[in-house]
Amino acid sequence: DVKVTQSSRYLVKRTGEKVFLECVQDMDHENMFWYRQDPGLGLRLIYFSYDVKMKEKGDIPEGYSVSREKKERFSLILESASTNQTSMYLCASRTTGRSGYTFGSGTRLTVV
Amino acid sequence: SQQGEEDPQALSIQEGENATMNCSYKTSINNLQWYRQNSGRGLVHLILIRSNEREKHSGRLRVTLDTSKKSSSLLITASRAADTASYFCATDGTGANNLFFGTGTRLTVIP
Numbered sequence: 001d002v003k004v005t006q007s008s009r010y011l012v013k014r015t016g017e018k019v020f021l022e023c024v025q026d027m028d029h030e031n032m033f034w035y036r037q038d039p040g041l042g043l044r045l046i047y048f049s050y051d052v053k054m055k056e057k058g059d060i061p062e063g064y065s066v067s068r069e070k071k072e073r074f075s076l077i078l079e080s081a082s083t084n085q086t087s088m089y090l091c092a093s094r095t096t097g098r099s100g101y102t103f104g105s106g107t108r109l110t111v112v
Numbered sequence: 113s114q115q116g117e118e119d120p121q122a123l124s125i126q127e128g129e130n131a132t133m134n135c136s137y138k139t140s141i142n143n144l145q146w147y148r149q150n151s152g153r154g155l156v157h158l159i160l161i162r163s164n165e166r167e168k169h170s171g172r173l174r175v176t177l178d179t180s181k182k183s184s185s186l187l188i189t190a191s192r193a194a195d196t197a198s199y200f201c202a203t204d205g206t207g208a209n210n211l212f213f214g215t216g217t218r219l220t221v222i223p
Contacts, residue, residue, distance in 0.1 A: 004154075031209070033210060035213075040215065041215065042200070042213050042214055042215035042216060043155075043200070043213040045210055045212075048209065048210050050209060056209070058210065088152075090154055090155070092154075092155075098142045098143050098204050099160070100145050100147075100157035100160055101145075101147075101155070101157060101202075101211060102157070103147075103154035103155045103156070103157075104154050105153055105154045106152070106153060106154045108152070
């Protein structure tokens with residue numbers, strides 16, 4: 001069964017910590033995405049990548065960076081975690097062409 | 113914003129009834145997609161309708177698209193308690209490489 005795997009379901013970090021959220025897909029998809037989901041705001045795109053070592057900013061990239069060294073792995077990095085980054089983080093992937101996304105199960109991050 | 117907007121925000125129905133959710137959007141699209149999210153989980157792709165299609169069916173799901181009104185609807189027939197979830201529309205715009213999601217409709221199906 002094809003899937004997108006996010007390394008943690010729940011994560012609690014302290015303000016100022018550097019946080020790594022990992023996402024791995026086994027479908028050989030070219031495109032990978034990081035969204036955050038907050039009540040009343042829906043899903044907002046943070047960053048996406050359409051190829052290895054390539055990245056594009058989404059709507060809310062401030063305070064985040066990403067890394068894609070291998071095709072199957074797309075990492076989201078919170079350089080210095082802040083309480084306003086407490087959220088549900090969702091990773092997704094899709095192949096080239098206008099297809100649907102496959103999502104991971106999400107990581108609920110709490111920054112205290 | 114390029115986000116779609118779902119209507120209603122919340123919907124509560126009895127098992128066996130039909131549920132209709134609507135989505136409006138602002139930009140030109142290649143396709144529009146519907147997703148489902150169970151509480152605290154990731155989203156699951158349900159159905160994709162292309163801009164040159166007007167209606168599409170998948171099992172108990174029926175999706176319509178009206179590009180002149182920039183709107184879509186998702187109909188779930190003969191609802192079940194297991195259909196309880198949030199439903200999101202997502203637009204695949206002509207000028208973008210990613211999907212734009214609405215804020216979702218929370219559907220509750222009462223057994």
